[in-house]
Amino acid sequence: MTASIDTIEHGAIVELRLARPPVNALDPALCAGIAAAVDAAVTAGARGIVLSGGKVFSAGLDVPHLLTLESREAVGAAWTAFLDAARAIAASPVPVVAAITGHSPAGGCVLALCCDYRVMAEGAFRIGLNETQVGLVAPDGIQHLMRRAVGAHRAGLLLVTGELVDSARALDIGLVDELAAPDDVVARAIAWLDALLALPSAPVLRTRAIARADLRAALDPANIDIDTFVDAWNDPDTQAGLRALVARLGK
Template identity: 45%
Template structure:
């Protein structure tokens, strides 16, 4: 589910490997959290988060949650919140290598990274939760706003817009566009450039720059997990999600995942 690929002694790549859509189920979430912790304990200085060619992630594996009981749904979304905490508070810089479509929960993973490179191509990236009747919690909206600004975040979230790579670059949702064949190399090079800086100054500056994000995700107990689960379980939301699952089964690209 999560491949760990070394790039020298300082950098580890965590690759989401659940083709074709790289849907995020609870197993992927737990594997990602485990890999993040392992990378920190192993002494790596930087992380890369990537997907398979043409697909970073199309979002949540909705089919695994349809008709599940509340405890199962809550356990899933608890892991989503915990991944956000782990990424927000990671002591290691995380650079995203966005290899293709990057939708909803996949885009959220990218938002929590320090820097985002995206492959040029006919991909889409965005946070389209509203299209399936889900309101992204305030803590996650905050993370989006600090990347793209308040007005752009409103446009992305309220309209559920999916952007082409050039539009995402213009909005600031991604930092660079590169040729798909060069994506991993370019991401590694950008991260290596960062790691060449004096370690103490880099660590302290990054901690100050991300302090606001760390504070928002400082305590799992104050995050709106149960409120979100209650909304997710509403009959109206479940009805829309069933239609999404039906569409997923008819198409090769899920453009409306959570």
């Protein structure tokens, strides 16, 4: 176990299960744990990784925690930790499958979009980048993740409105690749990886590296300006939207 992450071995495949109740909110410790767990799994010889969660795969950044941070440096460090977790998944030298076992808004959706393949629980679960609904602006590097999944026009609509879509629509528009019964999501993620690992390894990994080069480039620190994001975070409209969100969560 690493910082609120359970590590479960399935032969050559390692499942990294987010385990920070109740909603796997992404605070800096969990984000650092994700990056460390991906690295540890690869170092230990894993040929594939499954990233899973609970009834909420991840509710995204831990906004109540972020609102307690008083300095620009602390806010910037928290966002950097989150982006480092996303980069660790995107840059993993072995395939990573998101087993989206429940709701996956905002940061949870970002982590899923960094994976090679996404299996989502069927039913009334929702996924998407809803930043605008709480007064945030997703940087271009994050927006690129949505564009590469659903296309530029549809991504623009989803990003501007901050819409969260249910699992059936997510499959229809290409935001996820497969649906499964909630109890079968992890098993289906493992099955997809098993099929991929049965193919000739070197050609698969070389092809994968080429296909995902744009993903790694989009998340490069040179393409995401943390100072600009912190400025936007401190904007009065953004702070009002975030505090309204926390008030709703409290109810």
